[in-house]
Amino acid sequence: MNNKNIRCKICGLTANYKNIVFDANGVCNFCHEAEQHTDLKTLLTFDDEEKLINSLQKYKNKNGKYDVVVPLSGGVDSSVTLIRIVKKYNLVPLAFHNDHGFEDEVATDNVKKLCKILDVDLIIKQQDINFMKKLFHYTHSMKNRTLSSCFVCGGIIYANALEIANAFNIPMVINGYSKGQAFMMDNNNDTLELWSGLLEEFQKDENFFKEFMYKQEPMKTQILLKNKNDLKKPLPKGKHLVIPFYVFKFNHTDKEMLRKECEELFDWKPIATTYPSRTTNCKMVWLNTFVDQCKLGYSMYDEEYAAIVRSGEISREQAIKDLEFIPPMELIKELASEVGTDIYLFKNKK
Ligand SMILES: [Zn+2]
Numbered sequence: 001m002n003n004k005n006i007r008c009k010i011c012g013l014t015a016n017y018k019n020i021v022f023d024a025n026g027v028c029n030f031c032h033e034a035e036q037h038t039d040l041k042t043l044l045t046f047d048d049e050e051k052l053i054n055s056l057q058k059y060k061n062k063n064g065k066y067d068v069v070v071p072l073s074g075g076v077d078s079s080v081t082l083i084r085i086v087k088k089y090n091l092v093p094l095a096f097h098n099d100h101g102f103e104d105e106v107a108t109d110n111v112k113k114l115c116k117i118l119d120v121d122l123i124i125k126q127q128d129i130n131f132m133k134k135l136f137h138y139t140h141s142m143k144n145r146t147l148s149s150c151f152v153c154g155g156i157i158y159a160n161a162l163e164i165a166n167a168f169n170i171p172m173v174i175n176g177y178s179k180g181q182a183f184m185m186d187n188n189n190d191t192l193e194l195w196s197g198l199l200e201e202f203q204k205d206e207n208f209f210k211e212f213m214y215k216q217e218p219m220k221t222q223i224l225l226k227n228k229n230d231l232k233k234p235l236p237k238g239k240h241l242v243i244p245f246y247v248f249k250f251n252h253t254d255k256e257m258l259r260k261e262c263e264e265l266f267d268w269k270p271i272a273t274t275y276p277s278r279t280t281n282c283k284m285v286w287l288n289t290f291v292d293q294c295k296l297g298y299s300m301y302d303e304e305y306a307a308i309v310r311s312g313e314i315s316r317e318q319a320i321k322d323l324e325f326i327p328p329m330e331l332i333k334e335l336a337s338e339v340g341t342d343i344y345l346f347k348n349k350k
Pocket residue numbers: 008009010011012013027028029030031
């Protein structure tokens with residue numbers, strides 16, 4: 001039976017989703033659970049931007065050049081974050097862009113053009129490609145349900161930003177992940193369980209596992225901004241305050257306007273094929289999503305967007321539109337052969 005067309009009336013999750021149950025009104029159990037939890041609703045948003053700017057000033061770096069590390073994907077959200085930091089927030093940023101071998105050149109070009117025009121120092125980290133290939137391959141190959149490869153890769157980039165903060169002694173990181181991702185990270189025992197299953201799999205390759213754990217080390221130094229009171233406390237030595245950029249008000253304004261602002265300032269260009277549409281994810285998102293769709297009938301993006309719909313930041317209709325998955329098979333085959341993943345194994349299973 002194709003359950004893909006049966007969707008929750010509120011969040012749009014499909015009937016394929018793990019442990020989903022609908023009530024008589026077609027509303028899923030996760031929407032009901034979210035009503036109980038206040039996590040997502042209370043995740044702070046600073047409506048008073050002046051206050052936020054003022055609170056951040058006390059974390060400015062007294063012993064070095066940079067106040068904040070800003071990871072840039074080349075997308076509109078992170079670009080606008082950097083523009084605001086430079087022009088409005090009175091903070092000196094060090095920009096960071098990840099190139100793990102599967103980045104779209106257009107995205108990397110956006111980052112370079114932006115930093116040039118804003119006169120901001122930029123570090124482009126080219127990851128050890130064999131490590132990244134193994135990471136994708138091992139994650140794809142897990143027979144049991146596991147964390148999405150995108151989630152695991154995103155974790156590495158997240159830790160890289162902290163590594164740079166450590167290296168340059170920079171007090172803050174302003175990082176781009178959505179409320180949906182925050183929900184997934186924060187959320188549940190399920191994530192922890194999947195994480196330990198994945199580590200078990202990684203341990204089969206001793207050298208890879210060692211390097212993977214080494215890359216996680218900087219995570220110990222983060223203090224994640226979770227509520228407004230966190231900004232009253234001083235930052236302990238050796239720690240970095242990580243600020244998700246959905247706390248900023250501009251992040252909730254019309255995305256089209258933000259996009260225009262980027263186009264006018266530095267000739268921002270969208271990447272040709274991306275998933276979900278309107279994002280600036282790397283090419284590997286296609287293979288990762290393809291594998292998850294084959295194995296599970298959904299991907300982590302369905303999960304993430306359902307949470308964003310519940311938080312009221314995007315409509316159910318827009319989310320369904322953005323999530324429509326039309327896999328470019330040539331590209332997927334190419335990526336699969338690069339990382340040694342056998343997609344026919346999954347295709348037959350479907
Ligand atoms: Zn729902």
